[in-house]
Amino acid sequence: MLKPSTRRLALCALAGTLLLLGGCATITQDSGFKTVADVARDRLGKDATWQRSPEARDSAAQRTRELLAQPLTMDSAVQIALLNNRGLQASYAELGLSEAALVQASRLPNPGFSFKRTRSGDDLSIERTFSLSFLNLLTLPMATRIEGRYFEQTKLLVANQMLQVATDTRRAYINAVAAEQSARYAEQVQQAAEAGAEFAKRLASAGNFSKLDRAREHAFYAEATATLARTRQQAQAEREALIRLLGVWGTDTGFKLPERLPDLPKDRPELQQIEGYALRNRLDIQAGRLQVDGLASSLGLTQATRFINVLDLGYVRNSKSNEPRETGYEIGIEIPLFDWGGARVARAQSIYMQAADQLADTAVRARSEVRESYVRYQTAYDLTRHYRDEVVPVRKRISDEMLLRYNGMLVSVFELLADAREQVNAVNGYIDALRGYWIAQTDLQMALGGKLPTAEANAATTAPNPPQGH
8 A cells, every 4th residue: 555645756757757758749840841852952953942931932932033034944944833833832731730640649638637516415525536548648659650650651742742743844844845846837837838829829820830739839828827826826725834833923924935945965874773763762652661661550559459448547536524535546448348449450450451552553553654664765765866867857958959959940849849848747746756755754754753863873783672562
């Protein structure tokens, strides 16, 4: 039997421990955003900001205006999107929600206090009870670790969303520049077709051009006019898609794009061990691993508490008039008479197996995406180089030769104009091939985790262990 002083000392020690355990976790200033910023800096070479104050928003707006004052490049477009995309800013709130859940899990529920006062005639009865969930105290460390893993998972998933926005912005930028380049070329073709149609009309009036040839030139002019209208509409649509990703409006939408896409790189790097590189660097796979680990811990927690779901410890102090004061404690525990916790354990096991299989599926998909993206990247490079080095130069030589023959009266005007139409197809094919290459490179970067391997990583030959469940 403990002495009253000993019991008071034990209660004070317990209270101190509870205060320590329940108040150690707090909300941080950045809510884990440093992970996102580090990923942006390492894989994109860009700054990512979470604008949670008017000062931060004003700073981002100022930098956006500075970048838009110059002709927009692919890199500046990505930077503006990271600063200004409102959908991306909204996704950062997941960090705050997850951290709040972690902090909440690391704190004990508030204790309960009940007070009862009754009177029967001259008899006065007072009951006081102070209660606390003792089970939550026992499971607090494990629950905190589980939520900590979920928080780390959330940081990786949000960072991956940031990479996806960067990828979408690159793709939209490439499409916008290519569309405007095509529209400008379509305008040149339309002007040339108009001049050709007018020339054919005059020749026909002089009797030097057949009705059929004149009709052909007029048809080409009509088709060129329709093509010009379609390319202008497509250019505006692609520009609006880019504007939405940049998150700009008003006068900021009047930014200037370059007149043409970047040239094809001199060499196409031969990438090795890209599947292993992707499994090491893709954030969705890293997040999947954390999820599986967290669910494994959660399963252990479920098994440990399957029989004890409610365990309340309370201190009781009752007093009645003209009677000795009553003190003591009470324990409330759920008796597993009907529910032995098997359903909860089975549910936790099913959730764990589901997550493990989803991780394995993600790994399989990642490997396939990398292989497909790399083949498309190689093909696009080779096709664009073929257009640049073979198709377009050959068409130009043919056009030059046709012009010389026309000046020497060896070919007719119709043959010269027909050759010009063939040259249009070659130029449009090259623009589309170049656009396809840059899109393929962008997709490959995302499939590999946000960037292409460095020379050191590309030289590595050791493949990583497959993720759990694969």
